[in-house]
Amino acid sequence: MRLKDFGLQSGINEVIVITKGEKLNTAPIGIIVEDENRIEAKARLYPSHTRENVEKGSFFIANIVRDPLIFAMSAFEDLGEEFFESLNPPIIKDALAFCEFEVRLKGLFADLRLLRGDIIRKEVRAINRGFNAVIEALVHATRFVKNQSPELEQKIRECYAIIEKCGGKREKQALEIIKEKTGIL
Amino acid sequence: MRLKDFGLQSGINEVIVITKGEKLNTAPIGIIVEDENRIEAKARLYPSHTRENVEKGSFFIANIVRDPLIFAMSAFEDLGEEFFESLNPPIIKDALAFCEFEVRLKGLFADLRLLRGDIIRKEVRAINRGFNAVIEALVHATRFVKNQSPELEQKIRECYAIIEKCGGKREKQALEIIKEKTGIL
Numbered sequence A, B: 001m002r003l004k005d006f007g008l009q010s011g012i013n014e015v016i017v018i019t020k021g022e023k024l025n026t027a028p029i030g031i032i033v034e035d036e037n038r039i040e041a042k043a044r045l046y047p048s049h050t051r052e053n054v055e056k057g058s059f060f061i062a063n064i065v066r067d068p069l070i071f072a073m074s075a076f077e078d079l080g081e082e083f084f085e086s087l088n089p090p091i092i093k094d095a096l097a098f099c100e101f102e103v104r105l106k107g108l109f110a111d112l113r114l115l116r117g118d119i120i121r122k123e124v125r126a127i128n129r130g131f132n133a134v135i136e137a138l139v140h141a142t143r144f145v146k147n148q149s150p151e152l153e154q155k156i157r158e159c160y161a162i163i164e165k166c167g168g169k170r171e172k173q174a175l176e177i178i179k180e181k182t183g184i185l
Helices: A049-055 A068-076 A129-144 A150-166 A169-182 B049-055 B068-076 B129-144 B150-166 B169-182
Strands: A011-020 A024-033 A040-044 A060-064 A084-087 A090-092 A097-106 A109-119 B011-020 B024-033 B040-044 B060-064 B084-087 B090-092 B097-106 B109-119
Touching: A011 A049, A011 A068, A011 A090, A011 B129, A011 B150, A024 A049, A024 A068, A049 A097, A060 A090, A068 A129, A068 A169, A129 A150, A129 A169, A129 B011, A129 B129, A150 A169, A150 B011, B011 B049, B011 B068, B011 B090, B024 B049, B024 B068, B049 B097, B060 B090, B068 B129, B068 B169, B129 B150, B129 B169, B150 B169
Parallel strands: none
Antiparallel strands: A011 A024, A011 A060, A024 A040, A040 A109, A060 A097, A084 A090, A097 A109, B011 B024, B011 B060, B024 B040, B040 B109, B060 B097, B084 B090, B097 B109
């Protein structure tokens, strides 16, 4: 069993992590992989519901997802159960794979160790710059809602232009969510 | 047979197009899809070897590829035969799928009509912002080598920062190529 068996490669892997408190919590997290042939990884875990849940003993399950709308929604709020195709283990609809990790918190980081994983489905998908721009816009947008700055607004608007030009239907739905949440129209 | 069967979705799909003149020509092209359930698509085809080859009757075969190094190399020069796993039809190593199109040139655009296609392999891969930044850097870099401007240089440097932070091995190899070709170190 290696990280790369489930789509996690060297570098930072943007996934949706599901933890459980009173209800399921979903959050985009970057899983940092140094060696994709091993089972050890890391993640930054700032104070958050994800971190609180882990401190209280929750599982930590990464879903490998490529749906821009799922990324946009879970960046701002928890996905309801209707977005899952399985609740045990928690698997978001159309997720490609899931990985469960053991977590050891270390300051603002967490040491992760792969416990189990499974591939749900594989796919073929060409690169879409609009999709990429959704991911980039979300990085800026989640900062912007806490700390509005003209620099962030400018970066978000640059992403909008790429999403408008290159995105498909799902990317444009994601764009509407970003606009609503940031107020940058 | 539909475009989406081979990984082409609504929006602009960044693929590597292979045509043949005296030798194989490889170029990143954006395939514009309005309805992924149909077989018709479009592409901008500026004066280029790809266009010349089409005018002389070459086939037009898109490879769906997700290797950052292949994108970086084919943005600046043709891939040699050693980068292919098949020459007839031309399939780049590790390509996910290929599609052959009939092409009708219409001004700077081309009307495309899917003739045949095949899936070579499917995959599971988490999103990597470094990979996305390689694609974005290449868009700017191919403009920069023709028209050096401080604005483009700034955008390319922003991509570098993301590739350095989030990319894996292949993204960092792609970065070296972009640095070499642009002279932006």
